Amino acid sequence: MxxxxxxxxxxxxxxxxxxxxxxxxxxxxxxxxxxxxxxxxxxxxxxxxxxxxxxxxxxxxxxxxxxxxxxxxxxxxxxxxxxxxxxxxxxxxxxxxxxxxxxxxxxxxxxxxxxxxxxxxxxxxxxxxxxxxxxxxxxxxxxxxxxxxxxxxxxxxERHLLIIGTRYAFLSVLAANAAGIWMILLQDRLIGVSGNFIVLHGIGFHAMQTLIIPAWLLEKVQVQEIIQKRLVHIGSIAWMISIIMIGFQTALGRTVFELSTLPILTSLSLLIWFGTALTAAWIFLKIKKAAVKQESRASLSQL
Structure with a gap:
């Protein structure tokens, strides 16, 4: 290209x-x-x-x-x-x-x-x-x-990628709010042996950055729309799966930081999300860098 x-x-x-x-x-x-x-x-x-x-x-x-x-x-x-x-x-x-x-x-x-x-x-x-x-x-x-x-x-x-990312983000925030309400009802953040709802509460809210920023980066470049949408959907679905896994693990009264099935699946889902976010950033930076280089050459040619 x-x-x-x-x-x-x-x-x-x-x-x-x-x-x-x-x-x-x-x-x-x-x-x-x-x-x-x-x-x-x-x-x-x-x-x-x-x-x-x-x-x-x-x-x-x-x-x-x-x-x-x-x-x-x-x-x-x-x-x-x-x-x-x-x-x-x-x-x-x-x-x-x-x-x-x-x-x-x-x-x-x-x-x-x-x-x-x-x-x-x-x-x-x-x-x-x-x-x-x-x-x-x-x-x-x-x-x-x-x-x-x-x-x-x-x-x-307008800005359909941001709308898609925002919709997923609010679903994650909904899970975070559910954890917050549960803590209010329990009058505590702890449940069971080592479960802690504050983890779900905190990570769930961060979807407002983790799912919206990649969508914002992708909308800045005109690559194929199907690639843009797939990256946003795959990353967002992977994030939501991780949120669900964290919720189940916490409801069982167990920490999400132990080496067991649900935390491992959570980590894999987060890796998929991170891969899509990294890809979005790479596409944006690559095209932005090429654009800056082209503008520099155009400026030099006018001297």
Whole structure:
């Protein structure tokens, strides 16, 4: 394939842009990363444990996770084809829920209290924890509403690869939310001998990056549409299989890090997903590099 053909394979800039009109959500996501960095500095200085129950490692991972999730929502919300008032309602509900979540997770742990399952909390702390549970359920409901909206979008639609990746991502988030609700009901993240729902909860949410970014890379280049769709579908299905396996292993009360059938199948599925993501990145970088080289040659020829 010639450099000229590689240049021609770069996509025309789409009319619907990621993050467009979502400054508030972007700022809210960045706040999570700022809090995570601040917490990491404190951990480095004094360690993660604050007696009697506080754990700053939880603060770091929680704020970073919510920050990345909200940034992902900011990216895809313009694609949802929501009416202006509905989009505004979802935007500001996400902002309010995220800010409260940042606050309660950070403040309570820095005070030495578990913000969810505290054994040392006062009545006020317990009430704040109950509100936290309601806020968490609100985020779950918002995610469900957006998932339904993305599955309702009918063809023809622009940025179809991103829509496909987003649909799979929301299915993964649905599993993560189910794990979150289960932890609320159990008032604990542990189950059985060594099962831990926080693993499913965390990995499930990361689909907002792991499944959407490869789709975004593939839409930037004009390779055969059947190749684009196959890579997105195969990678996303492999990811969902791994999520299902993690869910089953956890429900059995066993750790996903042991050497047994389900964790091995999970690892194989994740390897397939990683292979498709790596392929998407390789195609993008190869064509981008060829395009840059062609532009450099064109500039030199004009001198």
């Amino acid at each position: 010639s450099n000229r053909e590689n240049v021609d394979q770069l996509q025309v800039e789409p009319s619907i842009k990621l993050f467009e009109g979502e400054k508030a959500l972007v700022i809210t996501g960045i706040v999570g990363f700022i809090l995570a960095v601040f917490t990491k500095i404190v951990i480095f200085i004094q360690g993660p444990v604050i007696l009697p129950e506080g754990n700053l490692n939880d603060v770091f991972s929680f704020n970073a996770a919510i920050g990345s999730f909200i940034l992902s929502i900011a990216a895809i919300l313009p694609l949802a084809r929501l009416k202006k008032h509905k989009r505004k309602l979802i935007r500001w509900t996400f902002v309010a829920a995220s800010l409260y979540s940042y606050g309660i997770e950070t403040i309570q742990n820095f005070r030495g209290l578990n913000p969810r399952f505290s054994q040392e909390a006062t009545l006020v702390d317990l009430m704040a924890g109950m509100v936290f549970a309601v806020v968490s359920l609100t985020i779950v409901i918002l995610g469900l509403l957006l998932m339904v909206q993305f599955f309702r979008i009918k063809k023809p639609f």
